Amino acid sequence: MAAHEILAATNAVVTLDVAIPGIVWPWLVTVNMWAKSIGTGVIFMLFLLIRKYPDQVEKLRFPTTVVSIIFIHIFLLFTLADLHQPFRMWHIFFYPHLNSAITVGAWMATAFVGLLFLLAFLSFIKKDNAAFDKTLTWVTILAIPVTLYTAGLMSQCTARELWQMPTESAQMIFAALLSGSAFMILMSGSKLNYEAKKTLGVVLGLSAFMSFTLYMSEYIFGPMKAEEVAAVLEYIKGDGPYTVMFWLGQWIAYLLPMVLILLSRVSKSENILKLAAILALAGLWLVKHVWLMIPQLLPMS
Amino acid sequence: MQLGFLVDLHLCMGCKGCEIACKVENEVPLSTWRLRVKYVDVGTFPETKRTFTPLRCNHCENAPCERICPVSALHYLENGIVNIDKERCIGCAGCVMACPYGAIYIDPQTQTADKCTYCAHRVASSMMPACVVACPVQANIFGDLDDPTSNISKYISHNQGNVQVRKPEKGTNPHHYYVNGGNVTLNPLASQREEGHSLFTKITTLPVGGHH
Numbered sequence: 416m417a418a419h420e421i422l423a424a425t426n427a428v429v430t431l432d433v434a435i436p437g438i439v440w441p442w443l444v445t446v447n448m449w450a451k452s453i454g455t456g457v458i459f460m461l462f463l464l465i466r467k468y469p470d471q472v473e474k475l476r477f478p479t480t481v482v483s484i485i486f487i488h489i490f491l492l493f494t495l496a497d498l499h500q501p502f503r504m505w506h507i508f509f510y511p512h513l514n515s516a517i518t519v520g521a522w523m524a525t526a527f528v529g530l531l532f533l534l535a536f537l538s539f540i541k542k543d544n545a546a547f548d549k550t551l552t553w554v555t556i557l558a559i560p561v562t563l564y565t566a567g568l569m570s571q572c573t574a575r576e577l578w579q580m581p582t583e584s585a586q587m588i589f590a591a592l593l594s595g596s597a598f599m600i601l602m603s604g605s606k607l608n609y610e611a612k613k614t615l616g617v618v619l620g621l622s623a624f625m626s627f628t629l630y631m632s633e634y635i636f637g638p639m640k641a642e643e644v645a646a647v648l649e650y651i652k653g654d655g656p657y658t659v660m661f662w663l664g665q666w667i668a669y670l671l672p673m674v675l676i677l678l679s680r681v682s683k684s685e686n687i688l689k690l691a692a693i694l695a696l697a698g699l700w701l702v703k704h705v706w707l708m709i710p711q712l713l714p715m716s
Numbered sequence: 717m718q719l720g721f722l723v724d725l726h727l728c729m730g731c732k733g734c735e736i737a738c739k740v741e742n743e744v745p746l747s748t749w750r751l752r753v754k755y756v757d758v759g760t761f762p763e764t765k766r767t768f769t770p771l772r773c774n775h776c777e778n779a780p781c782e783r784i785c786p787v788s789a790l791h792y793l794e795n796g797i798v799n800i801d802k803e804r805c806i807g808c809a810g811c812v813m814a815c816p817y818g819a820i821y822i823d824p825q826t827q828t829a830d831k832c833t834y835c836a837h838r839v840a841s842s843m844m845p846a847c848v849v850a851c852p853v854q855a856n857i858f859g860d861l862d863d864p865t866s867n868i869s870k871y872i873s874h875n876q877g878n879v880q881v882r883k884p885e886k887g888t889n890p891h892h893y894y895v896n897g898g899n900v901t902l903n904p905l906a907s908q909r910e911e912g913h914s915l916f917t918k919i920t921t922l923p924v925g926g927h928h
Contacts, residue, residue, distance in 0.1 A: 427907035503807070
């Protein structure tokens with residue numbers, strides 16, 4: 416007996432329809448967002464360190480620039496890989512539609528890459544720290560909209576009620592601060608003293624706390640605002656298909672790093688701080704992936 | 717001129733003639749649809765009812781697909797049709813994600829976005845869309861919403877209070893109307909979609925663009 420035959424009279428069941436599209440934006444887009452968070456996040460952290468610990472950053476300017484270049488290119492590569500017509504990417508520059516967050520984002524990301532190469536030139540070829548620091552201010556300012564534009568893009572997806580502004584903007588900024596501080600903790604090695612690393616740990620811990628608070632707010636209060644949000648969040652509740660991955664992500668990206676950062680401050684252990692950083696980076700991928708997937712599971716028509 | 721569509725769900729008998737006519741007219745590839753008719757069963761035997769809802773692009777006045785398209789591949793024609801330039805499309809699928817009606821798909825042959833264009837090529841030659849011609853009961857009514865003497869304007873006028881659009885809360889201002897619709901027929905969340913079960917096939921989801 417088919418399931419729909421035993422439903423109560425008030426229920427309705429789709430009995431004939433075409434196959435609906437599956438996941439439209441797959442894991443490639445998750446990598447895109449994750450890599451961009453690191454690419455802009457390390458720039459935010461370098462800006463912070465130059466202001467707060469100018470004597471510590473001498474050997475960090477060029478490596479940080481290289482890390483940012485690498486991760487921004489991973490972001491660009493996966494953006495390109497996700498296109499169904501990647502060889503037409505140039506259309507964005509020659510037929511731009513400036514109401515689209517995709518267009519604005521692509522233009523800003525391109526300018527950001529140009530400025531990153533300028534930073535690399537200033538630090539590696541010219542070895543001019545003053546010019547580097549001055550340019551970094553502008554790069555940091557540009558890094559903010561580069562971080563945020565994906566949130567704009569997601570909120571332009573009228574169909575996906577879960578992705579709301581300004582929540583997504585806040586999530587993107589916190590993700591960049593979380594991953595930037597985590598990556599800086601791991602890459603700084605002996606270049607930074609413990610005090611500087613403690614500051615990075617504070618940024619990591621607070622970003623994790625704020626992100627977790629936002630997700631839990633959505634989880635608890637989102638269903639009270641819109642039936643689509645309620646339906647989407649069912650995929651991460653009970654025995655939903657993404658329940659395990661959602662909670663795994665929350666624990667690995669946010670809860671465990673918060674606990675580990677507190678422990679590292681008590682025990683003054685850099686290794687615990689590094690463990691928190693690794694977990695935050697790995698967990699962020701899971702968290703972003705779940706949030707990208709679940710709205711796509713809902714039939715739109 | 718503002719072209720629009722209206723479907724009288726009381727007349728539609730679910731023959732799928734419109735669906736087939738659209739497929740043939742627009743050479744829509746296998747596994748994709750510009751227009752489809754969804755069956756929803758309501759009730760418990762013997763008190764059951766089957767509803768039929770033709771679903772196509774709503775050609776919104778405030779179209780999210782047009783807004784998100786980075787290269788203006790989706791654009792408005794002067795007659796209000798939201799058209800698509802497949803040569804310009806980069807296949808980012810932003811429009812697929814933005815459309816609240818699930819009306820856009822990635823064509824597996826061209827790897828570009830595609831959707832119902834109200835048969836813009838036929839309209840340009842003063843012909844009716846293929847689905848309108850094929851409908852045996854004239855459930856599909858097409859015409860100029862700005863012209864009070866057009867059939868669609870008269871139909872809307874005669875059925876005031878019983879004309880609906882899908883998801884009005886999205887603020888898209890669709891130019892596609894339904895008469896005698898209801899929550900079950902127009903709201904996808906009002907009916908259950910059993911995984912792996914439909915009348916003729918067990919395939920419920922397809923890979924986008926024809927590949928995983």
